[in-house]
Amino acid sequence: MPCVVVVGVQWGDEGKGKVVDLLAEEADVIVRFQGGSNAGHTLVVGGEKFIFHLIPSGILRPNKRCVIGNGVVVDPEVLLEEIRSLKERGYLQDDSQLLVSEAAQVVMPYHKAIDKGREGRSSKPLGTTGRGIGPAYEDKVSRVGIRVGDLLHEEVLRGKLERALEEKNPYLVHVLGQRGLDLDPLLEEMLRYGESLRPYIVNTSCFLAEEIARGRRVLFEGAQGALLDVDHGTYPYVTSSNTVAGNACCGAGIGPTQIDFVLGVVKAYTTRVGGGPFPTELRDGTGDYLRERGGEYGATTGRPRRCGWFDAVAVRHAIRVNGTGGLALTKLDTLTGLDRLRICTAYRLHGELIEEFPSGAELLERCEPVYEEVEGWKEELTGRRSLLELPAAARNYVERLQELLGVPFYLISVGAEREETFFLKDPFSEGR
Numbered sequence: 194m195p196c197v198v199v200v201g202v203q204w205g206d207e208g209k210g211k212v213v214d215l216l217a218e219e220a221d222v223i224v225r226f227q228g229g230s231n232a233g234h235t236l237v238v239g240g241e242k243f244i245f246h247l248i249p250s251g252i253l254r255p256n257k258r259c260v261i262g263n264g265v266v267v268d269p270e271v272l273l274e275e276i277r278s279l280k281e282r283g284y285l286q287d288d289s290q291l292l293v294s295e296a297a298q299v300v301m302p303y304h305k306a307i308d309k310g311r312e313g314r315s316s317k318p319l320g321t322t323g324r325g326i327g328p329a330y331e332d333k334v335s336r337v338g339i340r341v342g343d344l345l346h347e348e349v350l351r352g353k354l355e356r357a358l359e360e361k362n363p364y365l366v367h368v369l370g371q372r373g374l375d376l377d378p379l380l381e382e383m384l385r386y387g388e389s390l391r392p393y394i395v396n397t398s399c400f401l402a403e404e405i406a407r408g409r410r411v412l413f414e415g416a417q418g419a420l421l422d423v424d425h426g427t428y429p430y431v432t433s434s435n436t437v438a439g440n441a442c443c444g445a446g447i448g449p450t451q452i453d454f455v456l457g458v459v460k461a462y463t464t465r466v467g468g469g470p471f472p473t474e475l476r477d478g479t480g481d482y483l484r485e486r487g488g489e490y491g492a493t494t495g496r497p498r499r500c501g502w503f504d505a506v507a508v509r510h511a512i513r514v515n516g517t518g519g520l521a522l523t524k525l526d527t528l529t530g531l532d533r534l535r536i537c538t539a540y541r542l543h544g545e546l547i548e549e550f551p552s553g554a555e556l557l558e559r560c561e562p563v564y565e566e567v568e569g570w571k572e573e574l575t576g577r578r579s580l581l582e583l584p585a586a587a588r589n590y591v592e593r594l595q596e597l598l599g600v601p602f603y604l605i606s607v608g609a610e611r612e613e614t615f616f617l618k619d620p621f622s623e624g625r
């Protein structure tokens with residue numbers, strides 16, 4: 194029975210939230226498997242805007258189960274605020290709709306303080322979201338992290354926090370020049386969060402195994418994008434998790450043989466937030482035009498996103514490392530009004546033409562984009578509901594992208610609302 198993974202194939206902010214929300218109509222279970230509240234998935238439903246940082250975007254559909262898997266780093270304060278706000282707006286009335294893995298790591302206040310403290314002092318900051326993501330994953334891998342299940346056991350939690358503060362406080366005070374944290378108020382705060390989260394905390398790997406065995410459709414919702422993957426992205430200007438589809442298995446506790454299909458989400462141009470190389474970046478009026486028309490401001494931090502032309506070299510790399518079988522093309526409507534469009538088809542590095550994305554930021558910084566130019570269009574696209582309804586230049590652009598990427602488009606989005614989308618193929622119809 195189909196398990197579909199949806200991942201970003203650029204630097205995040207491709208519109209995964211909208212795509213997951215649409216596919217969720219056909220799914221039974223929606224799962225987040227990595228990242229944390231650095232993600233900001235924006236949805237517009239019936240003119241109402243929702244931004245999710247931790248809860249899977251499927252939560253707006255009734256009768257769907259939403260899972261926060263073990264691979265996620267959970268900031269309990271953010272999660273509880275999301276739960277509260279959803280309930281207030283008439284969603285998540287049934288607590289069994291949300292399941293949080295007992296093995297997910299907890300983002301602690303000291304993780305956020307360390308993240309912000311390091312960025313503030315660095316001469317070459319990474320431009321993180323300041324949500325404590327890197328420090329939380331460091332602790333997980335160092336085997337000193339606090340897990341969601343620990344929030345339910347006072348004695349276990351006290352012991353772990355004591356050990357953590359022995360290391361964190363001297364680091365915060367003497368290295369980062371920040372204030373240290375006191376054990377008792379921190380313990381109390383975390384136990385309170387644990388109590389509030391108790392109805393949701395379970396073994397989500399067992400839950401997913403049962404659902405898959407029953408033939409339920411499971412949708413895995415990636416956060417960030419392949420170019421921010423800690424192994425396959427523009428290291429060190431990346432996030433601290435594996436954002437690629439393979440991590441859906443580790444981050445949710447299922448096996449690789451259970452994944453049927455990988456859908457990549459790709460924006461019709463490129464954006465990036467934070468530092469790091471970006472070969473097709475436009476630091477001119479066209480970049481500003483894309484930012485304003487596309488509302489390209491970070492959903493988590495409000496930072497203006499850097500904007501640029503479509504980079505087929507980067508996306509081909511992302512398609513390969515994800516095993517992407519199909520793509521969802523988003524924000525095609527943002528390109529309306531530009532006379533000519535450019536697509537990066539290769540890079541020039543040290544005088545040579547290269548078509549492979551270099552590994553690491555240092556080489557990518559030296560790459561010059563090689564462009565092909567195509568005609569733009571003036572017509573608004575928001576009312577269009579099929580490829581045939583698109584102006585000829587927009588159709589040519591889509592077809593050229595598909596040719597360069599070698600993977601078919603399954604759906605195309607021409608506006609923020611659910612209706613402003615058309616499907617060319619159904620990802621859930623794909624077999625193994």
Ligand code: IMP
Nearest residue numbers: 205231232233320321322431432466467
């Ligand atoms: P961190 O994930 O907060 O550590 O930030 C590391 C890098 O990933 C920074 O460049 C962030 O701007 C970027 N980043 C993290 N999450 C997202 C996201 O959801 N969308 C886009 N960029 C992100």
